[in-house]
Amino acid sequence: MGYSLLVMATVLPEAMRFSNVVVVPYYLFVPGYSVALLLLQRGTVIDRIFYSVVWSMVIFASLYSIETVVPGSTVIPLNVIIPYLTIIVFVYDHFQGR
C-alpha cells in the first residue's frame, strides 16, 4: 500500500527531480498481483508471477485505452488511477479474509 502511495506521489512536480525508475517494477507486478489475489489465482510461484504480469498489463492497457475513448478522462493521470484502484482491491482482499 505504501508502494502505491509512493507511485501516486510521482504525479507531483517535485518528483521529476528524482529518477522514477522505482515505478517500473510496480506497474509490472503490483496492480496485477492484487487482481490475482481477488480471483484466487495463487497456485505456484510461477502462477503468481504470470498472473501478476498479465493482469498488470491488462489494467494499464485497458485504462490507457479507456482514456483514449472517453473524452476528458485524461484529467486523472494513470499514475493516480492505477495505484488508487490497486489500494482498493488490496483493502477488499484483506477484509474479505480469503
Place this chain on the structure above:
Amino acid sequence: MVLPSVPQGRARAPADPSVVVSVEVHESVVYDFYGSSASTVYGSVNGTISPIDTSTAIQVISSIRPYSANLVYVANGITTSEPEAPTSVSAQVATYPLTLPAHTTSFQFSIVGSTTGVELLWRYLGSVPVIEVTGLSVTPSYATRIVIPSGTILSQEYGPRGGSLPLSYTVSPSSESGYSSYAVQQGVSLLVLQSDLFLPASIAVTSAALVIIALAALGLFGRGRRILERLRFSLLSLVSVLHVSSLRRLRPGFGFRNLFQPRKLLALFLLCALLMASAAAIGGPDSRLKAYVVADPSDAASIQKDLQHVAENNLVITPAQDYTDFAVMSSVGQFELVVFSSYPSAGLAEIQGFIVGGLTNVPVIMIDNSTNSALANLVETTYPGKFLRVQNASALSSGEQQELASLLRASTRTNLFGLNLSIGDFDALVAFEAVLSILLVFIGFCYLGSLASESSSLTDLTHTISVLGAGIFVFVFSEALYVTVSSLLAFPLSLHAVTSGSHYITAVGLLGFGGGSTPRLAAGFLGVLVGVVGTRGSPPIEKSDLALVLGIGLFLLANPFSIGQFVFQALFLFLPLGNLAFGAAYASSLSLKGFIYGVGSALGAGVTPTYLMSAGKILFFAGLVPLAYLRKMGRTTMVIALLLVALFVGDGGVRIGEMTPDKTIVAILPGLVVGFAFAFLILVLASIEKYVRGV
C-alpha cells in the same frame, strides 16, 4: 408516380430560380425471417433557372441503382428530351454529368431505378437513396416520400451514418389503393418497418420467453429444483406406465463422438491443410491470363475481347468488382497484367490509392493514351521496367499485341507437373479448395473448443497457456495456408472486403459466397460450439441452463422495446445483410472497437502503416482467453460465455481469409490482453453465479 411537368411554350418571364430534388420509394415490404428484396425508386431533380448565354454543366450523383434516366429541358422555348447514362457506376453511387444548353429556363432530370431492402426477424429495413446536385447556384430543396402498404408501421428512422433520428413523418393516402404515402424528414437514410401485428405478436413471444426464463431460473435454486424433480418423477412414472421408456433403446450410438478429442481434431486439421496445399500444388496455377482493367465500364468488355488476341482464355476483373483488396489479390499472383485506360475522374482518386502500391506484384502494366496523365506518369516513373505504353487498349495494333505477348511469356507461371487443366476442371479444383478452406476453419476451431473443454490433469495456468498457444497456432497456420494455397492457385481462396458478390474473384466466390466472410463466420462459430459440447469429459451443459440462456435470447430478440431494438441492430453487425450498421448497437461496436484499438496502441500496434491494427484479428485472440477459462465457470455463465466466445472467435476468424500476416503479428498480444479484460468480467459474473447457487 407522375413527375411534375416541365414548363412548355416560348420564352416567358422566368419564375424565381428554384431546384427541387424529390425521391419516392415504393417499398416492396416483405416480412420474413431473413432475406432481401428490391424496391422501385423514382427520383427527380426539377429546376427553374435564370437563362444565361452559356451552357451550364451540372452533376447529379445518386445512390439509386438506375434502370433508366432522362433529361428534359426547355431552352429558347423549345423542349428537348434525351436519355442519360451514368459515366461511372460503383457499388454505391452513379454519377451523371449533365449539360444544360444556353438560355435554358427549366429542366427536369428523372431517374427510375431500384434500392435494396432487407428482412430480418419479420421486420423490414428499407433504405432511402439520396440524390445530390452540384454546379447550380441555387440551393436545392428536398422532398422524400415512401409508399408502403397499409397496415405497415414506420417504427424507426436512421441517418446516413447510422445515427438514430427522432421519428417524424406525415401520412397521406397514396394514389395506389391499399398503400399509404409517408413524407419523411430530410436526412433519413434507413427505415425500420413492421406490420401492425408485430407489437402484439412480440409481446406474446416475450411473455413466453419470460415464462421459460422463470422456469429455468427455478432450476437454479434448491427449492425450485425439488419442485421440478417431483414433476420430472411424476412424468417419468407416467411414461413408464405407458411403456414408452422402451423407446430409449432406439437411441443410436454416437460413434463419431470419438473423433472429438483434441489430438484427433488436430490431426484432421493438419490433414485438411496438407490436402489443400497438395491439391493446389498439383492443379495450379490458373492457366488463364488474368488482367485487372482500370477503364471505363463500357470499355472493359472491348479490352477483354482485344486481349483474346494475346491470350485466348482470359479473365478480366475491374474496380467495379473489387479494388480495396487489390493489394492482397496481387500479392498472391492473381494478375499477370494490369491495364490502365480512360477511367471516370470522379472515382479515380479513390481507387488509385488502393492500386498503385500493389502494382509491384504485377509483372506487366499496360497504359494507353487515354489514361489520366498524372496517373500514367506516376506509374511510369514508379515501375519503369514493366511498363508498356499503347495507343488504345481497346484496339491493340499487331505490334503492340506481339510486344505484350512477349512480356507476358516472360512472366508466365506453369504447372509443376506439366498438367494442363481445362477451365472447367480448374474451377472444380478451386471449388474443392474453397470447401476445404471452410472445413479447415471448422475443424481448427473445433480443436480449440475441444482442447478448452477437455478434462485434463493440467494446472489452471498450463491449461490456459495450452489453449492460448493452440489458438495462436490455428490462426497463424490457417492464414499461412490460405496464402500458400492462393499463391499456388494464383487465385485467392477468399478476401476480406469484396465490394461485390462477384463469382470470379475468389475461390469461395465460385460457391456463391463473394469474399467468403459469412461461411467462415458460420464455420468458426459452429466449430467452437461443437468442439466444446462434443468433447468427451467436457463440462456438462444442463438443460435448465440452456433453457435459461435460450429464454433470455428469445426475450431479447422478440422484445418490442429499446433493448429489443438494440439486439436487432446488433444482428446487422454480424449478418451479411447489405453492410448495414446503425443505431445504438453500431455506436457501441464503435466504442468497443475504440477500446480494442486503444489497447493495441498501448502495446505498440499501428505505430507505422506496416503493422496496421485489425480489430477483427484482435477480437479472435481476445476470444481465446475466456475460452481457456470455460471450465472455471459456473454452469449458466459457461453457456453465456461459450456463446460470446464462439461469436468473438468466429467473427475474428473471418480475418483468416484477409491474408495480411503483418496485421496478425501485431494483433496477438493486444488480443490476449483484451481477452483477459473480457475474462475478468466473465469471471466476476461466474463468481456471482456461484454465490447465488451457494457453491
